[in-house]
Amino acid sequence: MRQVIEFELNGQEVSAAVTGGQTLLDLLRDEFELYGVKEGCGAGECGACTVIVDGLALTACIFPAREVEGASVTTIEGLASAQGELHPIQESFVNQGAVQCGFCTPGNVLSAKALLDENPSPSEEEIRVAIAGNLCRCTGYTQIVEAIQDAAGRKS
Amino acid sequence: MKHLDYYRPQSLDEALALKGERGAEALFIAGGTDVMVLGRQKKLDCAALISLRGLAELTQMKLEGDTFFLGAGVTLSRILNSPEAARHLPILHDAVQVMGSTQMRNVATVGGNVMTAASSGDTLGPLLCLEAVCRLVSAQGERRVPMHEMFTGPRVTAARADEILLGLDIPLPTSGDRKSSGCFIKLMRRAALDLALINVSVQLWLDEAGETIAKARVAAGVVAPTPVRLVESEEALEGAPLAEALKEQAADHALGRSCRPRDSDRCSSWYREEMVRVLVPRAAGRALNRMGIDAGQVG
Structure with a gap:
């Protein structure tokens, strides 16, 4: 069962159709092509997939994609300015x-x-x-x- | 796992109704740090997940009179950052400090730790020592199960499948004029993101004169199929004059009937037994230190 959710991704309002068991990691990489979100252990233990959701760092590999509905998500792609100036x-x-x-x-x-x-x-x-x-x-x-x-x- | 139905109910009643509809094919998910890992390992046997994250009823943490209410949905980070928890429940505060990582603590909940019911669950020993009471709700209403009756087997609790853990009522250990403090010690191979080789929790209450231990609660994890109270150790500590209490007695009695560790690929049963002997008096000593009592050298 796919469900359309809306959330804020690196400062922009976006929407995506997500499945029930989909992880935030898969959503960010597969749908939004944000490959700065890395998959390491896939079990929340290495931190390579760390993103910020509503101000809190968390591991996207074990975070359900559905749970970012209405939230604000920041990935590494959201840090540098549009002109490429580093954070x-x-x-x-x-x-x-x-x-x-x-x-x-x-x-x-x-x-x-x-x-x-x-x-x-x-x-x-x-x-x-x-x-x-x-x-x-x-x-x-x-x-x-x-x-x-x-x-x-x-x-x- | 992708084909699961995922529900985000906005109230406890809605969550219970969904569980009523889907029955055994639906599982509750809180922070997801256990459930999602199982899902990714294809060990999750369900067709639907019911998220408890949005339920306001579960996210309260408040001191009311002599009871500290800890909602099941309170994250470990919130406990860690709570000055009230640090002040009144240092034994629990010790535990959350060494659980997972910042990323993990930001989503993992105390209720999830209880309901996963792993022998290694680090909040469980402290909650056993604090004599917390689990408040379980279902369509039939609410019932209260004391922590020491909660763990019926490895990863099995006394909660029925249709029940949601609302939260924990923790009687304030320092209520009245009683002097009390506790300490939790976790033995790990590294300083973060590790399961306990063993963990030990001790909460002590002094008599009115402050000279003997009136009451002791001792618990340990990864020394049995479930987290357990070490009753013989408690009995050895109770009634004992302060400094002597720790030196030999607790250590000698720590390995009571309920302490029966086994060998695992993480460490041997022999090592676990030795470490219980070391850590019970050490935790008791630190609990006394926290009450301003010099407990002497205790390992």
């Missing part, structure tokens, strides 16, 4: 060398965004808690933490 957090990731293979990067950037929107000057511990659900197998966590600190510094 300050993205800039910090680049400048601090926090990007290696890049697979975990969208999830880490969005976890950082959800954190900084809520808490503009987090402690290192708070940053580490916020990204504990984002696995980086290049093991570049130090640079990721430094990038988030850098982004927090620029904002404030």
Whole structure:
């Protein structure tokens, strides 16, 4: 049974026909071609599919697509400006060398965004808690933490 | 899983009516961090999901007199960020702090943790120790089931299939003039996003003079098919003068009848038993510390 839902996606009102068991990950990749939303473990454990729904970071791979009806969804594609100007957090990731293979990067950037929107000057511990659900197998966590600190510094 | 029907009822009555219509072929889904994973593993045996996310009745968290009401739909993040929960229910606050990840805590609910009824469910030991009461509603009305009667088998609860967990009534441990505190400790291989190798919960109430332990509740997870109370350990702690209570007694008695861990690919039964001996007195010591009592060195 397909159902048409409406929601806000990266600042634009959109609608889509979704099935009952469809995940938000599949909806974003298959219907909207937002390939910055990565599928890693498929079980909510690696954070590669992290998106922000109504201000909260969550893993799209185990989130029912139906539940974003009426909600506001942000993916990594929604961060840079239309002219291609990077978001300050993205800039910090680049400048601090926090990007290696890049697979975990969208999830880490969005976890950082959800954190900084809520808490503009987090402690290192708070940053580490916020990204504990984002696995980086290049093991570049130090640079990721430094990038988030850098982004927090620029904002404030 | 894509062919499931998915309902988003807007009230408890509507959810119950839908369940009445679809019967056994419909499952309730709250945060979905268990249900969706099962679905993706093709282990979900149902034709429809009924979402409980939109139900205002389930999302309340409030202190009313001597009862802390925790709606089943309250997310772990909301508990974590609640100063009231941190102050009155530190044992539960400890648990949500080490559950999953931020992304997981933002959607996973306390009611989902109870109804999934895994032996490793981290809120379950704290809720057992706090003597929470489950409020189950169905078309027939509401009934109350104490936590210690809730878990009847691995991933099986005393709730009927047509019942929805509305929430938990938690009697405030510090009601009246009683001094009480608790502590939860989870043994993990990494600091986040891990299931417990074991978990241990201890809530202590002091006598009026503050010199002996008047009442103790001790629970553990992953030491039996369901989360269990360690009654022998409770008995050993109760009536004991403070510092001595912890050193030997709790550890010696922690492995009571209900504690019967098994080997798994995560760790051995031997290790689990050893860790219960270590963590019960450690959690009891920290509970005493939280009441301003120096409990000495307890491992």
